Amino acid sequence: MIKGVILDMDGTLIDTEHLSILAWDYAGEKMGVGKAGFMVPRVIGYSTENANEIIRRQFGNDFNIKKFRKIKCDYAVRWMRKNPPDLKPGAIELLDYLDANSIPYAIATSTQIKYARQRLKKAGLFKRFGKRVIGGDMVSNGKPDPEIFDKARSLIGISRDECIVVEDSPAGAKGAHDGGYRVVLVPDLSRPDEKTLESMWHVLDSLEQLPAIIDKENNNEQ
Numbered sequence: 001m002i003k004g005v006i007l008d009m010d011g012t013l014i015d016t017e018h019l020s021i022l023a024w025d026y027a028g029e030k031m032g033v034g035k036a037g038f039m040v041p042r043v044i045g046y047s048t049e050n051a052n053e054i055i056r057r058q059f060g061n062d063f064n065i066k067k068f069r070k071i072k073c074d075y076a077v078r079w080m081r082k083n084p085p086d087l088k089p090g091a092i093e094l095l096d097y098l099d100a101n102s103i104p105y106a107i108a109t110s111t112q113i114k115y116a117r118q119r120l121k122k123a124g125l126f127k128r129f130g131k132r133v134i135g136g137d138m139v140s141n142g143k144p145d146p147e148i149f150d151k152a153r154s155l156i157g158i159s160r161d162e163c164i165v166v167e168d169s170p171a172g173a174k175g176a177h178d179g180g181y182r183v184v185l186v187p188d189l190s191r192p193d194e195k196t197l198e199s200m201w202h203v204l205d206s207l208e209q210l211p212a213i214i215d216k217e218n219n220n221e222q
Contacts, residue, residue: 002214005098005157006149008218009116009133011044011111011168011188012207014123019076020044031074033059036180042189045169047110047142069180070216079143079170085120088186090208093180097211101218108148110172113138122221132156146179166210170196184210 010016021037028036043051052065070159098105109116112136120126120133134152141147152210153163166177168188174196176183182201185192197203202213 001162002164003103003105003216004156004163005105005214006108006152006156006165006176007161007170008045008165008172009107009119010111011088012166012186013091013107013125014119015088016119017044017189019079019085023072023075026075026098027068030071031064033063038152044108044188044190045143045167045171045173045175047145048112049142050144050171051110076115078202080118080122081115084124085119087123088126088188089126089206090210094207094210095125097214099128101214103214104132104158105129106134106152106155108134108152110136110143112150113143114135117181123128143169143188144175144178145208146175147183149179149181164201164214166207173200186212 003022007013010020015107017040025035025037028034039055043054046054056063056064061169068081085097095105098203107116111119116133116135117126117188122130132155134155137146139151149165160180163181164184165181166184166186167173167176168186169190170192173183173185173192177199184202185200185205186204186207203208
């Protein structure tokens with residue numbers, strides 16, 4: 001039975017990964033390392049700390065990551081003031097289905113909570129989630145550690161075996177799977193390897209397919 005859903009945000013609900021590439025390109029040029037958007041698929045789904053290690057391996061230990069991140073985030077904030085982000089196909093339909101069937105849901109995102117709230121507001125989703133959002137800066141161990149999924153699950157009060165996690169990144173999906181969750185992977189920029197694919201409960205082309213899967217699962221167990 002599926003009684004709760006934990007959702008990633010960027011690349012899963014909101015189509016912000018293309019913005020990430022623009023912001024990384026801009027910040028990379030400002031920092032003198034050239035367009036850095038090629039790094040986005042490498043860090044998608046990872047916590048800030050884990051992503052920083054990947055950045056250091058690429059640009060060196062002396063690279064000023066704090067300054068880079070500020071330039072990148074400031075660019076994204078300016079961009080979103082003028083350009084509301086698109087939603088991923090099927091996002092609204094999925095949330096409508098969950099509401100109609102009284103299935104609670106929450107967000108577990110590596111994005112810092114203040115930026116997560118900003119993006120949800122710009123995308124028109126903030127009121128649907130309210131306080132049921134856990135940002136990457138609200139946990140001690142970020143993705144791919146499963147702590148963030150457990151904390152999001154605590155917001156909706158559903159047991160692990162009755163809760164699924166929906167992710168777009170292999171890193172996030174692996175973390176959820178390692179934490180004992182059934183995982184639905186809807187790949188975006190970062191493509192999963194065969195080992196990751198084999199460990200997923202379902203791998204979908206879009207969120208549009210998920211309501212039917214939940215419906216079938218719950219009806220079969222009634």
